[in-house]
Amino acid sequence: MERTWAISGVDLHLDLEGPRLRAALEAGLRDAVSSGRLGPGTRLPSSRALAGDLGLARNTVADAYSQLVAEGWLTALQGSGTRVAARVARPEGDARSPAAEAAGPRTRFDLRPGSPDVSAFPRAEWLRAARRALAQAPFDALDYSDPRGRPELRAALADYLARTRGVRASPDRIVVCSGFTHGFALLCRVLRQDGARTLAIEEHGLRTVPTAASAAGLAPSWLSIDEEGAAVAELGDADAVVLTPAHQFPLGMALAPRRRASLVQWATSGERLIIEDDYDGEFRYDRHPVGALQAHAPDRVVYAGTASKTLAPGLRLAWLVVPPALVEPLVAARMLAERHTGVIDQLTLAELIRSGAYDRHIRRARLVYRRRRDRLVAQLRRRAPEAHVSGIAAGLHALVDLPPGLSEEQAIARAREHGLAVIGLASFGHRRAREREALVVGYAKPPEHAFTGAVARLTATLGAGTGRINRGRARRGRRPPQGQTASRS
Amino acid sequence: MERTWAISGVDLHLDLEGPRLRAALEAGLRDAVSSGRLGPGTRLPSSRALAGDLGLARNTVADAYSQLVAEGWLTALQGSGTRVAARVARPEGDARSPAAEAAGPRTRFDLRPGSPDVSAFPRAEWLRAARRALAQAPFDALDYSDPRGRPELRAALADYLARTRGVRASPDRIVVCSGFTHGFALLCRVLRQDGARTLAIEEHGLRTVPTAASAAGLAPSWLSIDEEGAAVAELGDADAVVLTPAHQFPLGMALAPRRRASLVQWATSGERLIIEDDYDGEFRYDRHPVGALQAHAPDRVVYAGTASKTLAPGLRLAWLVVPPALVEPLVAARMLAERHTGVIDQLTLAELIRSGAYDRHIRRARLVYRRRRDRLVAQLRRRAPEAHVSGIAAGLHALVDLPPGLSEEQAIARAREHGLAVIGLASFGHRRAREREALVVGYAKPPEHAFTGAVARLTATLGAGTGRINRGRARRGRRPPQGQTASRS
Numbered sequence: 001m002e003r004t005w006a007i008s009g010v011d012l013h014l015d016l017e018g019p020r021l022r023a024a025l026e027a028g029l030r031d032a033v034s035s036g037r038l039g040p041g042t043r044l045p046s047s048r049a050l051a052g053d054l055g056l057a058r059n060t061v062a063d064a065y066s067q068l069v070a071e072g073w074l075t076a077l078q079g080s081g082t083r084v085a086a087r088v089a090r091p092e093g094d095a096r097s098p099a100a101e102a103a104g105p106r107t108r109f110d111l112r113p114g115s116p117d118v119s120a121f122p123r124a125e126w127l128r129a130a131r132r133a134l135a136q137a138p139f140d141a142l143d144y145s146d147p148r149g150r151p152e153l154r155a156a157l158a159d160y161l162a163r164t165r166g167v168r169a170s171p172d173r174i175v176v177c178s179g180f181t182h183g184f185a186l187l188c189r190v191l192r193q194d195g196a197r198t199l200a201i202e203e204h205g206l207r208t209v210p211t212a213a214s215a216a217g218l219a220p221s222w223l224s225i226d227e228e229g230a231a232v233a234e235l236g237d238a239d240a241v242v243l244t245p246a247h248q249f250p251l252g253m254a255l256a257p258r259r260r261a262s263l264v265q266w267a268t269s270g271e272r273l274i275i276e277d278d279y280d281g282e283f284r285y286d287r288h289p290v291g292a293l294q295a296h297a298p299d300r301v302v303y304a305g306t307a308s309k310t311l312a313p314g315l316r317l318a319w320l321v322v323p324p325a326l327v328e329p330l331v332a333a334r335m336l337a338e339r340h341t342g343v344i345d346q347l348t349l350a351e352l353i354r355s356g357a358y359d360r361h362i363r364r365a366r367l368v369y370r371r372r373r374d375r376l377v378a379q380l381r382r383r384a385p386e387a388h389v390s391g392i393a394a395g396l397h398a399l400v401d402l403p404p405g406l407s408e409e410q411a412i413a414r415a416r417e418h419g420l421a422v423i424g425l426a427s428f429g430h431r432r433a434r435e436r437e438a439l440v441v442g443y444a445k446p447p448e449h450a451f452t453g454a455v456a457r458l459t460a461t462l463g464a465g466t467g468r469i470n471r472g473r474a475r476r477g478r479r480p481p482q483g484q485t486a487s488r489s
Numbered sequence: 490m491e492r493t494w495a496i497s498g499v500d501l502h503l504d505l506e507g508p509r510l511r512a513a514l515e516a517g518l519r520d521a522v523s524s525g526r527l528g529p530g531t532r533l534p535s536s537r538a539l540a541g542d543l544g545l546a547r548n549t550v551a552d553a554y555s556q557l558v559a560e561g562w563l564t565a566l567q568g569s570g571t572r573v574a575a576r577v578a579r580p581e582g583d584a585r586s587p588a589a590e591a592a593g594p595r596t597r598f599d600l601r602p603g604s605p606d607v608s609a610f611p612r613a614e615w616l617r618a619a620r621r622a623l624a625q626a627p628f629d630a631l632d633y634s635d636p637r638g639r640p641e642l643r644a645a646l647a648d649y650l651a652r653t654r655g656v657r658a659s660p661d662r663i664v665v666c667s668g669f670t671h672g673f674a675l676l677c678r679v680l681r682q683d684g685a686r687t688l689a690i691e692e693h694g695l696r697t698v699p700t701a702a703s704a705a706g707l708a709p710s711w712l713s714i715d716e717e718g719a720a721v722a723e724l725g726d727a728d729a730v731v732l733t734p735a736h737q738f739p740l741g742m743a744l745a746p747r748r749r750a751s752l753v754q755w756a757t758s759g760e761r762l763i764i765e766d767d768y769d770g771e772f773r774y775d776r777h778p779v780g781a782l783q784a785h786a787p788d789r790v791v792y793a794g795t796a797s798k799t800l801a802p803g804l805r806l807a808w809l810v811v812p813p814a815l816v817e818p819l820v821a822a823r824m825l826a827e828r829h830t831g832v833i834d835q836l837t838l839a840e841l842i843r844s845g846a847y848d849r850h851i852r853r854a855r856l857v858y859r860r861r862r863d864r865l866v867a868q869l870r871r872r873a874p875e876a877h878v879s880g881i882a883a884g885l886h887a888l889v890d891l892p893p894g895l896s897e898e899q900a901i902a903r904a905r906e907h908g909l910a911v912i913g914l915a916s917f918g919h920r921r922a923r924e925r926e927a928l929v930v931g932y933a934k935p936p937e938h939a940f941t942g943a944v945a946r947l948t949a950t951l952g953a954g955t956g957r958i959n960r961g962r963a964r965r966g967r968r969p970p971q972g973q974t975a976s977r978s
Contacts (some may be wrong), residue, residue, distance in 0.1 A: 037588040065624075074623045076625055123623045123624075126623070127616070127619060127620050128617060133549075134555065134615070134616065135554070135558055135565050136565055138606060139607050142607040142610045142801035142803040142804070144604065146803045178827035178828075178830075178831070181827070206610060212825045269703075279661070281625070287870035312630055313631075314630060314634050314831070314832035315831050315833065316829065335670075335697070336670065336701045337670065338667035338827065340803075341670070342803070342805045342806070342834050344834060345831050345834065387946045418822055
């Protein structure tokens, strides 16, 4: 049954049949805003009034409004109702975050890696789960709690990780922490206390990894990376290693099976520890996910997972599955810090997992990101055929090797002229010598309505038509000296 | 208008007039359960059905149910509806938290300090605020966020702290952290990096304070405490000091005005830092709250506040107001750890403060705790006249000096026989020599329905009638050797 109704004199056409009433309502409103039929500043009817008109539950309308506010189409301000967002206030132009400021005041699009599309955070589902979780929790859940995390969440994670990632986890060896870096920093301190001196680290990765290791007194030793992933033969007598076996960050390959085997052999033969950073293991597009390494040696591997990519980094929710001997030292380390992660988020995530909403959200997100990846690859092939894309079998980012003659610095500067923030591979290189000129493109980050524009600006930056990009303006003065860009091998 | 309705054949009498419908409904149900008219396991009607019967909004009934679940009167389990809790499952007997386990498996009452009554956590208000906050937040609030905390919360706190505690705070010098100990540990690391070597610490206080200082490489120097609070004349050339000026923990006095003046003089003359732990500044019963020391020297004082006493420790939400020069080093320290506190709790607390619900909750709690304090004092006077109570002008705990001849160990053991967990002053003493035998009684902690029972057991433990306490059972074997209890001076 299709119904038509009018908001401020604008007709909206909705297919309100079947169980996906809310999705249909959202789609109808989104379309009306993006097409301009509902103009900036237009006030929408109250959720109660619209629900009455449409014969829907009020929550259905309220949830749809919330979602569209989250996505930046609508705004909801106390006292002035729900309105269509002003173009100028579009979220992609929001420069309030320090990261956005660093990228320049005119940044309208952002393809830097590290975040999922937070505008798709399932706010309504999260709130429903929070309500159910708080209704069921014993009151002392709100008191100082188990430093490993709430038992409800550890139980839910044990089941989830076994089911989706093959992790051999029991709730008593799970430690809920506030993001990967938090858990990793705690681990480094515990390792150092236990006498460890060196930690092997992939030569490309997050800057915070070697920094946190050094801060804890561990000396880094570097592992080079080739098409089979980290060169585990270089591990030598390091006391421990941290790596990203399912999807190397940022280069994007999976650790080859024979290397996985030697890695496990290295750890078990010498009582050494492997820290498996499974930051985006949920997102694999080509085949079934690469199972967790942890299953092969649960007593020698710390498995680290996170909600930063599946839900949102702002939650600061992550988890370690650790060998039993590490539980007590980890707990002791955090008793002198934040003690445990906030319980309401923990209880809510537990309920989200338990109810199946977490899996559903991930499935939806996986479809969206795979489509985005395909569009990115197709657009680059068409408009910037000299750029080479790799690392795309999984995750939320791609490695884009630059066309010959274009340095990272040049690409970043050109992108900035287009209002696009990007980041070069050099920002993730721990060793000095640069071997390739590439961008690490986070295609999950833009909100849905900004993705097309972001990709268009990327292809304009990298494409044959770079002549269109202000060639006339004297940009040469800002270019880095040739020496810096001549190291490609 | 009084209405009577029946649940499972039991009549409930409700005064459902005026705006406090939910409170009346809660009171009626609570009374029916505690009197036994609604027996354990009884299934309550669905909130929808009861709301229909009573002509109330469904949310009113659902919120009342949630509150009673939180308080332990009812249980709500997926698939089996809302039922009257079984006596055996009463929350005060819940031994799942490590703390409760440590107190013995038969603990039914808990008067240890450190927590408010978490069963009174305003779950419904929190959820409402979360819904509003998420509807209004820009989507990138859920991305990696400002490590100082969300701007919404820092703005709300700046206003709140100025209004209620006289703190001179601007949002840009507030750092939201995950509990006091977390913020304190970060501060210690920053102080040490800046060259500090010694931190003066009150000789009675939280164990984690000297431990975290030592872990950061700061040597503690002890300040003795007399009836005017910490002996600031002993500060000498310590690089910094941490103390509890509004309500010394655990002894309970306020720092005398002339000592506040010398303390500030000490800090400003020598460029030294004061860390003002204002853990329970919201709860003052005798007169207006003692204003924050910070206002006298905002560039030399770090003000530390927390939601652990006003709302619940499980949230792990606290805040530092710091001199501008400390903001950047604090931010850098947490970038190698958890980066920032979870944003949803931050946004929710901001909305709770902004809407006035936070102030209302504190006012309600202050009334409840003052009544509890008065009942505790009256009951001890009547039934244990040889125990001496002090430190009760503020806060959520009292210091109870034991009757002559009773040691802390004896009192703790006797209380345990009554199913009551208490803690002795010795647990908060950083120096060896014990000067008094006393209990630190946290009267805020029990849920409302357990408070009377908890106080009765305390007075039985300490009262003249201690003969009633299992004198027949051979307990002497468990008593500590005399030498350990003979150090009272």
